[in-house]
Amino acid sequence: MLRWLFYTLLVRPLTWIVLGLNVRHRERLPTGGPVILVANHNSHLDTMVLISLFPLRLLPRLRPVAAADYFLSNRLMAWFSLSIIGIIPVVRGGGAADPLQGASEALGRGDIVILFPEGSRGEPELLTEFKKGLWHLAKRHPLVPILPVFLHGLGKALPRGEALLVPFFCDVFVGTAMPWNEDREAFMADLREGMAALAAEGQLAPWD
Amino acid sequence: MSWSGLPEPLRYAILGVGSILVAASALVALLTALKPAKDFSELKLRVRTWWIMSAVFLGALAFNRIGMLCFFAFLSFLALKEFLSMIPTRRADRRVLFWAYLAIPVQYLWIGMDWYGMFLVFIPVYMFLFLAMRTVLIQETDGFLKAVGTLHWGLMVSVYALSHGAWLALLKPTHGVHGGGLGLLLMLVILTQFNDVSQYAWGRLFGRTPALPKVSPKKTMEGLLGGVATTITLAVLLAPRFTLLSWSESLMAGLIIGFGGFIGDVVISAVKRDLHLKDSGQLLPGHGGILDRVDSLFFTTPLFFHFVKYLDRY
Structure with a gap:
């Protein structure tokens, strides 16, 4: 209930009015799960924007994967991350028995799992190397479609290390679902190319 | 109501x-x-x-009056956001842009307070100087002139020019005319939009001679002149009834709106061409962005406003 209120009263006005989204190929968004939604990561707003793309009735199905060391760092943060944002925590850097267990179970339930394969937000508006966790997750669910989404402008609005939000129209480019490929290198290369192709669709204002 | x-x-x-x-x-x-x-x-x-x-x-x-002011402030916000999203900006200037956004509520506050002098100078004088100061404090000199220049240009177009529409609606007539300044605002907006459509229609029907082929290949002299003539006719028919303008002043107002609308349109076209963009945004399906729709208003609003003020009947 609190999660519903948070996304309805706070997140939607923020993403649609304060920011404003130009969504291209909206028709490619899935109407249900299971789906692995893959996006580039530049800002805390990325998750908010991706969730705002879907109708509210799908809210219980939308689960962003997020780093446990950051989002569960204290009790208040952990409560907010788990109950309000609704993250699936993942333990980074090995050590845990099965870091992908939560995400895998969610896919088994038919959820839309949101994953940022860059791992962290990095330098604003720059794409960093994708991590391999996605491939391992997809391997367990080879039939689940993987949908790449390219986001632009959110790193300008709220980059890492900044608390002040500056409004910008943001671009969302929805790609076409790609299948899992057992050749890991080929799979990662496909994903990189897919993202680059989406980024090339837009006329993006320089920011440096 | x-x-x-x-x-x-x-x-x-x-x-x-x-x-x-x-x-x-x-x-x-x-x-x-x-x-x-x-x-x-x-x-x-x-x-x-x-x-x-x-x-x-x-x-x-x-x-009511607050609703009208909020509408204009929100329109300015959308236009400024669209402008800042389409131009190249510097990473270092994030906080400067935030200050530029804050100018919007302040400018409309002056209107709400009925403080005419401040309304006129706030953006062209105080924001102009303040934003240059705030930008220089960042000490990033690469691209400084371009950054302060484009930011202030955007503020003038999307906030200063449009805010004249709100003041126009609040003008009080010196003697009785129903609706006061509201008639002026409605006439301005309806004539400006009608002018756009009729220039387009005349151009499609009779257009031969390109007006500014390098900026806007589809705009023709026939479209421009036909549109201006139509707008003048409509102004002469409407303005004497809904405003304190005489028929000859209405003719002049039609002329200002007709030509001003054309110039505003091609100026924004030139900006988009410079940035290699087709539309300024995607907020208005079938039209493009907000700036694509208010491009002519950004010229006609201050021009018509000061024409009316000069006549000294409001």
């Missing part, structure tokens, strides 16, 4: 704009039925967006 409680110019505007839209929708439906092979989806989308824009604008005016 009742129908008869609405100011007279607004009642006529709702009826007039409403009938034009009904006619436009009927025309689109007729065209679709007559030529099923042709694709009219773009036109359909355009008309539908006209319906929504008209309803929001006239609805905001029907509400």
Whole structure:
């Protein structure tokens, strides 16, 4: 209930009015799960924007994967991350028995799992190397479609290390679902190319 | 709020704009039925967006003075956001841009407070100086001039120019005319938008001579002159009834709106061409962005406003 209120009263006005989204190929968004939604990561707003793309009735199905060391760092943060944002925590850097267990179970339930394969937000508006966790997750669910989404402008609005939000129209480019490929290198290369192709669709204002 | 409680110019505007839209929708439906092979989806989308824009604008005016000010402030916000999203900006200037956004509520506050002098100088003088100061504090000199220049240009277009529309609506007539300044604002906005459409229509029907081929290849002299003549005619028919302008002043107002609208349109076209963009945004389906729609208003609003002030009847 609190999660519903948070996304309805706070997140939607923020993403649609304060920011404003130009969504291209909206028709490619899935109407249900299971789906692995893959996006580039530049800002805390990325998750908010991706969730705002879907109708509210799908809210219980939308689960962003997020780093446990950051989002569960204290009790208040952990409560907010788990109950309000609704993250699936993942333990980074090995050590845990099965870091992908939560995400895998969610896919088994038919959820839309949101994953940022860059791992962290990095330098604003720059794409960093994708991590391999996605491939391992997809391997367990080879039939689940993987949908790449390219986001632009959110790193300008709220980059890492900044608390002040500056409004910008943001671009969302929805790609076409790609299948899992057992050749890991080929799979990662496909994903990189897919993202680059989406980024090339837009006329993006320089920011440096 | 009742129908008869609405100011007279607004009642006529709702009826007039409403009938034009009904006619436009009927025309689109007729065209679709007559030529099923042709694709009219773009036109359909355009008309539908006209319906929504008209309803929001006239609805905001029907509400009250605060509703009208909020509408203009929000319009300025959308226009500035669109401008700042499409131009190249510097990473270092994030906080400067935030200050530029803050100018919006402050500018409309002066209007609400009825502080005319401050309304006139706040953006061209104080924000102009303040933003240069705030930018220099960042000590990033690469691209400094471009950054301060483009930011202030955007503020002038999207906030300063448009805010004249709000003040126009609040002008008080020196002697009785129903609706006061509201008639001026409605006349300005309706004539400016009508001018756009009629320049387009004249251009499509009789256009031969390109007006500014390098900026906007589709704009023709025939379209411009035909549109201006139509706008003047409409101004002379409407203005003496809904405003304190005499018929010769209305003719002048039509001339200002006709030519001003054209210049505003091609100026924004030149900006988009410079940035290699087709539309300024995607907020208004079938039209493009907010700036694509208010491009002519950004010239006609301050020009018409100061023309009216010069006549000294409000």
